[in-house]
Amino acid sequence: MTRIKVLIVDDSAVVRQVLTANLSQDPGIEVIGAASDPVFAMAKMAAQWPDVIVLDVEMPRMDGITFLKKLMAERPTPVVICSTLTEKGAETTMQALAAGAVSIVTKPKVGLKQFLQDDSESLVNAVKAAARANLRRLGVSAVAVPVQAKLTADAILPAGSHAMAETTDRVVAIGTSTGGTQALEVVLTALPRVCPGIVIVQHMPEKFTGAFADRLNNLCQIEVREAVNGDRVLPGLALIAQGGRHMLLKRSGAHYRVEIVDGPPVSRHRPSVDVLFRSVAKCAGKNALGIIMTGMGDDGAKGLKEMHDMGARTVGQDEDSCVVYGMPKEAAKLGSVDRELPLGRIAYEIVAYGGGR
Template identity: 45%
Template sequence: MTGGPVKVLIVDDAPIVRNVLTKELSRDSRIEVVGAAEDAYQARDMIIERNPDVISLDLLMPRMDGLEFMEVLMKHWPMPIIVLSSIVDDHWDQALRALELGAIEVFAKPNPEDPVAFKAMLARLTDTLVWAARIDMNEVLQKKKIQSKPSPLKSPSLARAADKIIAIGASTGGAEALRNIIPLLPPTTPGILIVQHMPEHFTHSFAQRLDQMSQIEVKEAEDGDEVYPGRALLAPGDHHMRLKNKNGKYVVDIVKGPLVSRHRPSVDVLMQSVADTAGAEGVGVMLTGMGNDGAKGMLSMRERGARTIAQSEETCVVFGMPREVLNNGGAETAVPLPDIASKLMSLV
């Protein structure tokens, strides 16, 4: 990327989506929409002619779908791609596959009759497009080849694990990072609470995918779910998740509530609740992501005696959230992604 506005190419088969995105994104002085293609073939020609910095891509398109197009691009012309698609239950696997292929972020198209949701999505999409333009996709694809060390991990005793709570925050690039951590954890791992910025309806499918890969149970959290060793709860999209102690047991509250740190679910909400409820028995992990969500919450955790770590810059897709917690003292140290699972076990 050179100086000046970020050059964005919109790829979507729906004329109304192309027109609305072009109009709304062009309002931001940081962005120049250099084209709006109706399918992958037209997009290919525009890429050659207009050299965009980043692409907004629909997945469900005629002639060549978004996944096929991504595979071609990542092989021959790697560039940052933000998926904006109608993610419903029938297509969750396509969204997950897009992340595996190298998509920087996945957004669900909001209900056009909900102007508040549209405005919130557009603000996040705009910031993500601008940020993504800075990313070197060759580096990202190289980092995706890094695999966490599969050596056996120390298993904490159930008695010790029952007292501990692990809180994990992640955003851009976090889905891939979590796939390199959660499947390595042993069955007696303390209860885990995860906030990964994802669209509503997508978190359920992502939790299922992690569950299939892992030794521990992974599920999308429901209000009142108990937190115990061998279980990881993923905050549902568009809802905050808080830890509380109910009759001597750890459980979660799932609430709608206002956006916090521009997000719902918010890492700050989760980690503040872990600081308040678990105190020194907490362990905090900040993974790759854009922005500063979680910086205040993790600092509160550390101030209450919790152990805290952040993903290292060289293994992050976006070194935003980890940088914030390292800079403000919320995280004790930076740890490379392949070492995070073993580091976690050493802290519990």
């Protein structure tokens, strides 16, 4: 088995030590070095190039954003951002994701060592997801990663046997993970002000989804915001699920609203795409368009099948345009997907759906 070569870049000696120990416990990962800042990192990379870089964003001599932009311009390599779980850290991390980082792991300001030890699984999964990134887009070797056992959407809500009656409102439900922040930007910025209401699950830690929504809202013609319990799904509005909580679609008379709930991770994620899609299947049925985009694993595949079986139109992002062709691939294997489309065509599909085509 080819092991994933990882370089850790963080100015904290404690973080470097704990991350190295945690990642080294996985037989599929080899930590080839650790550096206190990007200048030292570049010297190490000259001797041996990593498959994945775990990168802090606030460091001396050269900050992580500057290093990331330089890296992506010269030799694109998957980067996992290790960011402080604060509002300021969230804003900086949005810049990193826009510059080409693959995903995020978080670290608190206090209790750091214990937190990193307790949350080591999410770091390992993030590194493995990054290693699976599209070769043509990110220029690294793919590594096979097994899917672990996980809870299904049954942990949050039961499956439905039929959908509620049709209404005049139409809903678009989107699920995505690794590479999704960039993909969602492509889709949402291409939408006109008049389009169906959209509900979105993007796998992202708590406190980061608000900054992500704010960033998209500043770029898009439509309104984009982090969902609040009871928000109505309206045309020209995209609601992004809060990090750390599940989002469900609920019927309110002839209209739709979102419900934000606690609960265990489903398909190893909270929020979970499967949970959102199941709720859309039950509440909207033929009134919905389901879209599954780039991401590692299979979260959303079963939920999209339930939408499909309830009469919803379903779309999967095609392999060539995915950063990681995992979630769409698993959905296609289940027969969940009516059509596979390149990323650049998904916004057109949403507009066409809103127009009744």
